[in-house]
Amino acid sequence: MVTKTTLRPDPTAGVRGRGDAFDPECPTRVVLDRIGDKWTALVIGALSGGVLRFSELRAAVGGVAPKVLTQTLRALERDGLVTRTVRAQVPPRVDYELTDLGRSLGAPIATLTDWAETHVADILAARDRFEAATGRP
Amino acid sequence: MVTKTTLRPDPTAGVRGRGDAFDPECPTRVVLDRIGDKWTALVIGALSGGVLRFSELRAAVGGVAPKVLTQTLRALERDGLVTRTVRAQVPPRVDYELTDLGRSLGAPIATLTDWAETHVADILAARDRFEAATGRP
DNA sequence: CAGAATCCGTAATGATACTG
Protein backbone atom coordinates (compact mmCIF):
# COMPACT_ATOMS: atom_id res chain seq x y z
CA MET A 1 0.00 0.00 0.00
CA VAL A 2 1.18 3.43 -0.89
CA THR A 3 1.11 5.90 1.94
CA LYS A 4 1.10 9.65 1.83
CA THR A 5 4.32 9.58 3.77
CA THR A 6 6.21 8.31 0.77
CA LEU A 7 4.16 9.74 -2.06
CA ARG A 8 3.67 13.14 -0.64
CA PRO A 9 2.32 16.03 -2.62
CA ASP A 10 3.93 19.37 -1.98
CA PRO A 11 1.96 21.24 0.68
CA THR A 12 3.18 24.58 -0.68
CA ALA A 13 1.76 23.80 -4.14
CA GLY A 14 2.76 26.95 -5.97
CA VAL A 15 3.53 27.72 -9.58
CA ARG A 16 6.40 25.69 -10.87
CA GLY A 17 7.73 23.77 -13.82
CA ARG A 18 7.20 20.22 -14.93
CA GLY A 19 8.07 17.46 -12.53
CA ASP A 20 8.45 19.54 -9.41
CA ALA A 21 4.92 20.13 -8.23
CA PHE A 22 5.92 17.87 -5.36
CA ASP A 23 8.26 17.97 -2.48
CA PRO A 24 11.50 17.95 -4.49
CA GLU A 25 12.85 15.22 -2.27
CA CYS A 26 9.81 12.96 -2.19
CA PRO A 27 11.66 9.66 -2.54
CA THR A 28 9.20 7.94 -4.80
CA ARG A 29 9.11 10.95 -7.10
CA VAL A 30 12.88 11.00 -7.38
CA VAL A 31 12.92 7.33 -8.36
CA LEU A 32 9.95 7.47 -10.72
CA ASP A 33 11.38 10.53 -12.42
CA ARG A 34 14.52 8.55 -13.05
CA ILE A 35 13.24 5.17 -14.18
CA GLY A 36 9.99 6.44 -15.65
CA ASP A 37 11.58 7.90 -18.74
CA LYS A 38 11.92 6.17 -22.04
CA TRP A 39 15.32 4.53 -21.89
CA THR A 40 16.59 4.36 -18.32
CA ALA A 41 14.95 1.08 -17.36
CA LEU A 42 16.22 -0.46 -20.55
CA VAL A 43 19.76 0.78 -19.91
CA ILE A 44 19.75 -0.54 -16.36
CA GLY A 45 18.49 -3.83 -17.70
CA ALA A 46 21.27 -4.00 -20.25
CA LEU A 47 23.93 -3.08 -17.72
CA SER A 48 22.67 -5.63 -15.21
CA GLY A 49 24.42 -8.17 -17.41
CA GLY A 50 27.80 -6.53 -16.84
CA VAL A 51 30.05 -3.80 -18.19
CA LEU A 52 29.21 -2.34 -21.59
CA ARG A 53 30.79 0.38 -23.68
CA PHE A 54 28.83 3.15 -25.35
CA SER A 55 28.37 1.48 -28.70
CA GLU A 56 27.49 -1.86 -27.13
CA LEU A 57 24.87 -0.13 -25.04
CA ARG A 58 23.45 1.51 -28.12
CA ALA A 59 23.14 -1.82 -29.82
CA ALA A 60 21.75 -3.57 -26.74
CA VAL A 61 19.08 -0.96 -26.22
CA GLY A 62 18.26 -0.61 -29.88
CA GLY A 63 17.39 2.58 -31.68
CA VAL A 64 18.48 5.26 -29.23
CA ALA A 65 19.89 8.45 -30.61
CA PRO A 66 23.42 8.98 -29.26
CA LYS A 67 22.40 12.28 -27.76
CA VAL A 68 19.59 10.70 -25.81
CA LEU A 69 21.72 7.79 -24.66
CA THR A 70 24.31 10.24 -23.43
CA GLN A 71 21.66 12.18 -21.53
CA THR A 72 20.35 8.99 -19.98
CA LEU A 73 23.79 7.85 -18.94
CA ARG A 74 24.73 11.25 -17.54
CA ALA A 75 21.63 11.27 -15.40
CA LEU A 76 22.42 7.78 -14.12
CA GLU A 77 26.00 8.76 -13.45
CA ARG A 78 24.94 11.92 -11.68
CA ASP A 79 22.62 9.94 -9.44
CA GLY A 80 25.34 7.46 -8.53
CA LEU A 81 23.70 4.52 -10.29
CA VAL A 82 26.29 4.07 -13.01
CA THR A 83 30.03 4.64 -13.32
CA ARG A 84 31.66 5.98 -16.45
CA THR A 85 35.22 4.96 -17.15
CA VAL A 86 37.26 6.50 -19.95
CA ARG A 87 40.13 4.33 -21.16
CA ALA A 88 43.10 6.20 -22.57
CA GLN A 89 43.12 4.53 -25.96
CA VAL A 90 42.84 5.18 -29.61
CA PRO A 91 40.13 4.67 -30.67
CA PRO A 92 38.37 5.95 -27.55
CA ARG A 93 36.67 3.48 -25.30
CA VAL A 94 34.25 4.31 -22.49
CA ASP A 95 32.89 1.67 -20.18
CA TYR A 96 29.66 1.91 -18.25
CA GLU A 97 28.90 -0.19 -15.23
CA LEU A 98 26.23 -0.31 -12.55
CA THR A 99 27.30 0.77 -9.08
CA ASP A 100 26.18 -1.20 -6.03
CA LEU A 101 23.37 1.32 -5.70
CA GLY A 102 22.44 0.80 -9.32
CA ARG A 103 22.47 -2.95 -8.92
CA SER A 104 20.27 -2.73 -5.84
CA LEU A 105 17.63 -1.03 -7.97
CA GLY A 106 17.28 -4.28 -9.87
CA ALA A 107 15.09 -5.88 -7.19
CA PRO A 108 12.32 -3.27 -7.11
CA ILE A 109 12.33 -3.08 -10.88
CA ALA A 110 12.03 -6.85 -11.04
CA THR A 111 9.02 -6.71 -8.73
CA LEU A 112 7.40 -4.21 -11.03
CA THR A 113 8.37 -6.28 -14.04
CA ASP A 114 6.85 -9.39 -12.53
CA TRP A 115 3.61 -7.57 -11.82
CA ALA A 116 3.66 -6.24 -15.34
CA GLU A 117 4.20 -9.67 -16.86
CA THR A 118 1.36 -11.10 -14.82
CA HIS A 119 -1.18 -8.34 -15.31
CA VAL A 120 -0.44 -6.63 -18.58
CA ALA A 121 -3.02 -8.81 -20.30
CA ASP A 122 -5.68 -7.50 -17.92
CA ILE A 123 -4.67 -3.93 -18.66
CA LEU A 124 -4.71 -4.44 -22.41
CA ALA A 125 -8.03 -6.22 -22.20
CA ALA A 126 -9.49 -3.38 -20.16
CA ARG A 127 -8.11 -0.96 -22.73
CA ASP A 128 -9.84 -2.83 -25.54
CA ARG A 129 -13.09 -2.97 -23.61
CA PHE A 130 -12.92 0.73 -22.88
CA GLU A 131 -12.28 1.55 -26.49
CA ALA A 132 -15.09 -0.72 -27.66
CA ALA A 133 -17.48 0.80 -25.12
CA THR A 134 -16.61 4.47 -25.58
CA GLY A 135 -15.18 4.56 -29.08
CA ARG A 136 -12.27 6.56 -27.74
CA PRO A 137 -8.65 5.43 -27.66
CA MET B 1 17.67 -8.53 -12.25
CA VAL B 2 16.04 -7.09 -15.30
CA THR B 3 16.02 -9.35 -18.30
CA LYS B 4 15.64 -8.51 -21.94
CA THR B 5 12.61 -10.75 -22.00
CA THR B 6 10.61 -8.29 -19.97
CA LEU B 7 12.28 -5.04 -20.94
CA ARG B 8 12.56 -5.66 -24.58
CA PRO B 9 13.50 -3.03 -27.09
CA ASP B 10 11.62 -3.10 -30.34
CA PRO B 11 13.63 -5.01 -32.94
CA THR B 12 11.94 -3.15 -35.76
CA ALA B 13 13.05 0.23 -34.37
CA GLY B 14 11.59 2.56 -36.95
CA VAL B 15 10.45 6.16 -36.83
CA ARG B 16 7.68 6.62 -34.31
CA GLY B 17 6.34 8.89 -31.62
CA ARG B 18 7.11 9.14 -27.96
CA GLY B 19 6.86 6.07 -25.80
CA ASP B 20 6.50 3.55 -28.56
CA ALA B 21 10.03 2.91 -29.68
CA PHE B 22 9.49 -0.44 -28.02
CA ASP B 23 7.33 -3.43 -28.53
CA PRO B 24 3.98 -1.78 -27.85
CA GLU B 25 3.04 -4.58 -25.53
CA CYS B 26 6.28 -4.83 -23.58
CA PRO B 27 4.72 -5.30 -20.15
CA THR B 28 7.19 -3.20 -18.22
CA ARG B 29 6.79 -0.37 -20.70
CA VAL B 30 3.03 -0.45 -20.37
CA VAL B 31 3.28 -0.20 -16.60
CA LEU B 32 6.02 2.41 -16.51
CA ASP B 33 4.16 4.52 -19.03
CA ARG B 34 1.19 4.47 -16.70
CA ILE B 35 2.74 5.04 -13.28
CA GLY B 36 5.71 7.03 -14.53
CA ASP B 37 3.78 10.17 -15.22
CA LYS B 38 3.43 13.04 -12.86
CA TRP B 39 0.24 12.27 -10.97
CA THR B 40 -0.77 8.64 -11.40
CA ALA B 41 1.27 7.20 -8.55
CA LEU B 42 -0.04 9.93 -6.28
CA VAL B 43 -3.62 9.22 -7.28
CA ILE B 44 -3.23 5.49 -6.70
CA GLY B 45 -1.69 6.27 -3.35
CA ALA B 46 -4.60 8.49 -2.39
CA LEU B 47 -7.17 5.93 -3.54
CA SER B 48 -5.46 3.12 -1.67
CA GLY B 49 -7.05 4.62 1.42
CA GLY B 50 -10.54 4.07 0.03
CA VAL B 51 -13.18 5.70 -2.13
CA LEU B 52 -12.74 9.38 -2.95
CA ARG B 53 -14.75 11.82 -5.00
CA PHE B 54 -13.25 14.15 -7.56
CA SER B 55 -12.84 17.14 -5.30
CA GLU B 56 -11.45 15.04 -2.46
CA LEU B 57 -8.93 13.57 -4.83
CA ARG B 58 -7.93 17.04 -5.93
CA ALA B 59 -7.36 18.08 -2.36
CA ALA B 60 -5.55 14.87 -1.44
CA VAL B 61 -3.18 15.11 -4.37
CA GLY B 62 -2.66 18.82 -4.06
CA GLY B 63 -2.23 21.27 -6.88
CA VAL B 64 -3.48 19.30 -9.87
CA ALA B 65 -5.34 21.16 -12.55
CA PRO B 66 -8.81 19.62 -12.97
CA LYS B 67 -8.11 18.90 -16.60
CA VAL B 68 -5.01 16.93 -15.76
CA LEU B 69 -6.68 15.05 -12.94
CA THR B 70 -9.46 14.08 -15.32
CA GLN B 71 -6.92 12.85 -17.86
CA THR B 72 -5.14 10.83 -15.21
CA LEU B 73 -8.37 9.27 -13.95
CA ARG B 74 -9.59 8.47 -17.46
CA ALA B 75 -6.36 6.66 -18.21
CA LEU B 76 -6.64 4.66 -14.98
CA GLU B 77 -10.26 3.86 -15.73
CA ARG B 78 -9.43 2.84 -19.27
CA ASP B 79 -6.75 0.48 -18.01
CA GLY B 80 -9.10 -1.13 -15.52
CA LEU B 81 -7.28 0.17 -12.46
CA VAL B 82 -9.99 2.51 -11.22
CA THR B 83 -13.77 2.59 -11.34
CA ARG B 84 -15.77 5.76 -11.84
CA THR B 85 -19.24 5.92 -10.36
CA VAL B 86 -21.60 8.78 -11.10
CA ARG B 87 -24.29 9.28 -8.47
CA ALA B 88 -27.53 10.79 -9.72
CA GLN B 89 -27.63 13.72 -7.37
CA VAL B 90 -27.69 17.47 -7.23
CA PRO B 91 -25.02 18.63 -6.78
CA PRO B 92 -23.21 15.99 -8.87
CA ARG B 93 -21.09 13.43 -7.10
CA VAL B 94 -18.59 11.10 -8.71
CA ASP B 95 -16.76 8.45 -6.76
CA TYR B 96 -13.44 6.92 -7.73
CA GLU B 97 -12.23 3.62 -6.37
CA LEU B 98 -9.41 1.21 -7.07
CA THR B 99 -10.35 -2.06 -8.74
CA ASP B 100 -8.82 -5.32 -7.54
CA LEU B 101 -6.28 -4.91 -10.31
CA GLY B 102 -5.54 -1.38 -9.15
CA ARG B 103 -5.15 -2.52 -5.57
CA SER B 104 -2.78 -5.28 -6.63
CA LEU B 105 -0.51 -2.64 -8.12
CA GLY B 106 0.01 -1.38 -4.59
CA ALA B 107 2.55 -4.09 -3.78
CA PRO B 108 5.06 -3.41 -6.55
CA ILE B 109 4.72 0.30 -5.97
CA ALA B 110 5.36 -0.26 -2.29
CA THR B 111 8.53 -2.18 -3.12
CA LEU B 112 9.71 0.70 -5.23
CA THR B 113 8.68 3.15 -2.55
CA ASP B 114 10.61 1.23 0.08
CA TRP B 115 13.71 1.23 -2.06
CA ALA B 116 13.24 4.93 -2.65
CA GLU B 117 12.89 5.67 1.05
CA THR B 118 16.01 3.71 1.81
CA HIS B 119 18.23 4.98 -0.97
CA VAL B 120 17.03 8.44 -1.92
CA ALA B 121 19.62 9.97 0.38
CA ASP B 122 22.36 8.20 -1.59
CA ILE B 123 20.96 9.51 -4.84
CA LEU B 124 20.69 13.07 -3.62
CA ALA B 125 24.17 12.88 -2.15
CA ALA B 126 25.53 11.59 -5.45
CA ARG B 127 23.72 14.42 -7.19
CA ASP B 128 25.33 16.99 -4.94
CA ARG B 129 28.75 15.45 -5.42
CA PHE B 130 28.28 15.42 -9.18
CA GLU B 131 27.24 19.04 -9.21
CA ALA B 132 30.13 20.03 -6.97
CA ALA B 133 32.58 18.12 -9.14
CA THR B 134 31.33 19.17 -12.56
CA GLY B 135 29.58 22.45 -11.85
CA ARG B 136 26.60 21.23 -13.84
CA PRO B 137 23.13 20.53 -12.50
C1' DC C 1 34.64 5.59 -31.13
C1' DA C 2 32.18 8.57 -28.27
C1' DG C 3 30.27 12.13 -28.01
C1' DA C 4 28.79 17.51 -28.72
C1' DA C 5 26.04 21.03 -31.20
C1' DT C 6 22.06 22.35 -33.41
C1' DC C 7 17.37 22.33 -34.91
C1' DC C 8 12.82 20.50 -34.76
C1' DG C 9 8.13 18.20 -33.80
C1' DT C 10 5.18 16.42 -30.46
C1' DA C 11 3.25 15.50 -26.20
C1' DA C 12 2.79 16.42 -21.28
C1' DT C 13 1.50 19.79 -18.07
C1' DG C 14 -0.60 24.01 -16.59
C1' DA C 15 -3.46 28.46 -16.25
C1' DT C 16 -7.73 30.32 -17.09
C1' DA C 17 -12.40 30.55 -18.17
C1' DC C 18 -16.68 28.48 -18.95
C1' DT C 19 -20.77 24.87 -18.58
C1' DG C 20 -24.39 21.01 -17.37
Next chain:
DNA sequence: CAGTATCATTACGGATTCTG
Protein backbone atom coordinates in the same frame (compact mmCIF):
# COMPACT_ATOMS: atom_id res chain seq x y z
C1' DC D 1 -19.67 19.75 -8.09
C1' DA D 2 -17.37 17.86 -11.80
C1' DG D 3 -15.85 18.52 -15.31
C1' DT D 4 -14.76 20.69 -20.62
C1' DA D 5 -12.56 24.05 -23.76
C1' DT D 6 -8.92 26.82 -25.05
C1' DC D 7 -4.43 28.62 -25.04
C1' DA D 8 0.39 28.86 -23.70
C1' DT D 9 4.67 26.77 -22.16
C1' DT D 10 8.14 23.57 -21.89
C1' DA D 11 10.58 19.48 -21.88
C1' DC D 12 11.42 15.24 -23.98
C1' DG D 13 12.90 12.61 -27.62
C1' DG D 14 14.77 12.42 -32.30
C1' DA D 15 17.39 13.58 -36.82
C1' DT D 16 21.36 15.44 -38.63
C1' DT D 17 25.84 17.09 -38.72
C1' DC D 18 30.33 17.75 -36.90
C1' DT D 19 34.68 16.89 -33.90
C1' DG D 20 38.64 15.32 -30.47
